[in-house]
Amino acid sequence: MNRDSLDPRLTAASIATNILSGLCLMAEERGIDCERWFAGLRLTRAQVDDASVRVSYRQASRVVQRALRDLPEPDIGLRLGRQQTTGNFGLLGLAMMTARTFGDAVEIGLQYAPVSGSLMDLELDTSHPDALCLVASPRSADDTILPFLCEELFASTLMLCRGLIGPSFRPLRLELAYPAPAYAHEYEALFECEVRFGMPRNRELIDPGWMSRRLPAYNPVSAQQALALCRAQMPRGPASGEIVAAVRQLLRSRLHEAPGLGDIAAKLHLTPRTLRRQLVAAGSGFRAIHDEVRSERARELLRDSELSIAQVGASVGFRDAREFRRAFKRWTGAAPSAMRAPPRAGVTPATGS
Template sequence: MPVAEVPAAPAGTSRSTSATIQPNILRYLTSVASERGVDLRPHLEQVGLDETLMRSAALRVSYRQGSAVIRRALELTGDEHLGMKVGAAQHLTAWGLLGFALMAAENLRQAAETGVTYQNLSGAMVVWSAGEEDGGFAIRAELPDPALDPGVAVFLIEEALTSAVTLARLTVGPEFAPRVAEFAFPAPAHKDPYGAFFGCPVRFGVPVSRVVIDPGWARAPMPGRDPVTFASALETLDEQMASRRHHQELLEVMEISIAQSLPVVPSFAEQARRHAASERTLRRRLADCGTTYEALVDGVRRERVEQLLRRPELTLRDIAHQAGFSDERTLRRAVRRWHGTSSRRFREEVLGAEGPARG
C-alpha cells in the first residue's frame, strides 16, 4: 500500500500569483554557476531578487522567478546536466528545521516520508511523493505543469532526484545507490553522467520520474536518529505548515488544478465542489488572499503562454488553443495587456536569434 502520498497542496506549485517557494535551489544554482564563471546576480536582480534579499531567511520566490533564473543559467553555462550539478551540491542544512527533522528520523524511509509530508517548507519546485512500488520504496518527482519549458523541466527533475540521492549518501553512507533511476523525459545525447552518479540502471522516457530503493536501504538507520528530537521538530513543522496553509495551499491547489486542466478551465462551481465549500465561501477565502478566481486563471494562462511562445514550432493558433483561449485575437489582446507589446514582438524577444516567429 502506498504511503506518504502527496499532501493536498504540493510543494513548489506556486505560480505567477504567489511567491511562496524558499529559494534554496536558486542559492545553490548561483553558487554552482559561479564556479563555472557565470555570474547570475544580474539575472536575479532582473526578477526582483537582489543579494540582500537572497540572504534573507524569510525570502520566498514565485515559480516564474525561479524558472526565469534557471532558464538563463542553462543558456549561459551551456551545461545540459546543470540540474545534476546543483542537486549534487546540496546539504540537509539548507532545509532548515526540516533538514534537522530528517536527520533525527528513525531510518531513510521515515526521512523520505517526512520530506514528502512537509515538502511545502523545503523549497522544492517539483511535486514529491513516495510509496511502495515494484518490491521497493519509490521516491517520485513530478512537474507541477506538463507544459513547463523543456529545458527547465529537465533541470528540475535532474536536480530533484540527484539531490535525493546526494542527501541519502550524506546520511546513510556514500555507498548508497538506488535499485533503478527513471526519468520522464527523452534520453539525452550524453547519458554517461547519469549512470556514473546514480550507480544503477537508468531509464528514460518513462511515465514518472523516480528512484526505487531496496527495502534494506529504506530501513537503513539515520545516524542522528532521536525519537524525542524528531517528535519535537515535527510539532514545530506542523505549526509552520498551519501558519502557511490558510493562504498558500488554497492558491497553490487551485493554480495547479487550472494548469493541469488547460485548455479547459474548471468552472468556479467545480472548484467550490473540490474544496467542499459554497461558491460564496470560496470567493471570500480568495478575497482574504487578495485575489480572485479570474486573476488565478489569468496568471496560470499567462505562464502557460510564456512557456509556449518559447517553442518556435508552435503557431499562435496552437498556443491559443493550448492556453484555453477562444481564438488568436483573444490571445493577442492578452499578451498586449500582460507585456504592453504584440505577441509577435514579445516572441521575437524571448526567442532571440532562434529565427522568425510563426503564426
C-alpha cells in the same frame, strides 16, 4: 493573458529559495553576473539568500531558464544536486537525520518538502510489487527546464539518503520522462543504477528493505524539536500571490522607516495607482499588509529580544510608544507586554517606554 498568470499553483509565493541561491553561487564562482536573472520578477539577487523569502513557481522557473542560458555546463542540475549534504537541507535535514528509521525520514521529507524549496511535487507510490517509487511531477509542462529539475531533485535526494544511511545506498532504477542527454553516462556514474529515459513518469525506484534501517543519529528529543521548527516554516493557509509577497518582503526590510505606498511602488517600478490596483486584484491592500508585517515583526521582537517596548515600536516604524501600544492592541487584542517571553534567570526585562 498567459496561463502562468491564471494558475494560482504557478503564481502563489510558497517556494523557498534554496535552489535559486545555489544557482547564484555557482554563477558567481564562474564570474557570471546573475543580477539580470531577476529582471521583471519583483525579486532581487539579495532576496534569494534570505531564508524568510518565498517565491512563486513562475518566478523560480524564469530564473532557472535564465541561469541555464548563462551557465556553461550542460549538466548543471547534476552538479548542483551533487553538492548537497544533509546540512544543506537545514531544519528538514536535521528532522530527517534524527528520525528513528530511514522510512520515518522519507515520510518527514515528503511531508515537509516545501521547506526545502522543491520545484516539483513529490509522492511515494507503493503500488509497485517489488519497489517503493518516489514520483516527481513538474507543476508546469516546460521541457526546457525539466531535465534540470529532475537532475537537481534526484541528485540532491541521493546525497541526502547517503548522508542518512551511508554511501552504500543506491536506487534500484531511475526513470525519466525526457530523452537521454549527451552526458547520460554521468547519471549512471552518480546513481550507480540503471537509468531509463523517455519513460511515462519521473520516478526513482527504491528497495523497500532500506525503509526499516535504523538511523545512527536518531534522537527523539532533537527529532521533536526539529519537526516543530519545520511545521513553523510550512505555509499557513493560502499562499500570497507574487505582488503581495513582493510588498511584504520590501516592507519587512524597511519597517523602521515606515515606508508608504508610494515608496514601495517606486521600488517595484510601478505607479502608486497601479500598485494599489494590483493589490486589490490580489484580494489585499497596502495598509492591511503593512499592519500584518508590523504585527509579525513586533511579536518576534517582543518574544525574542531584550528591546524595550519603545524600541520595538521604533523598529516597526512608530516614533511614539503610546501610538505603538494602541496599534498593537488593535492588531492582536493584547498589550505588547503580554507578548513578552518569560525573563531568563538573572535578566531584568526591558519595559521602558
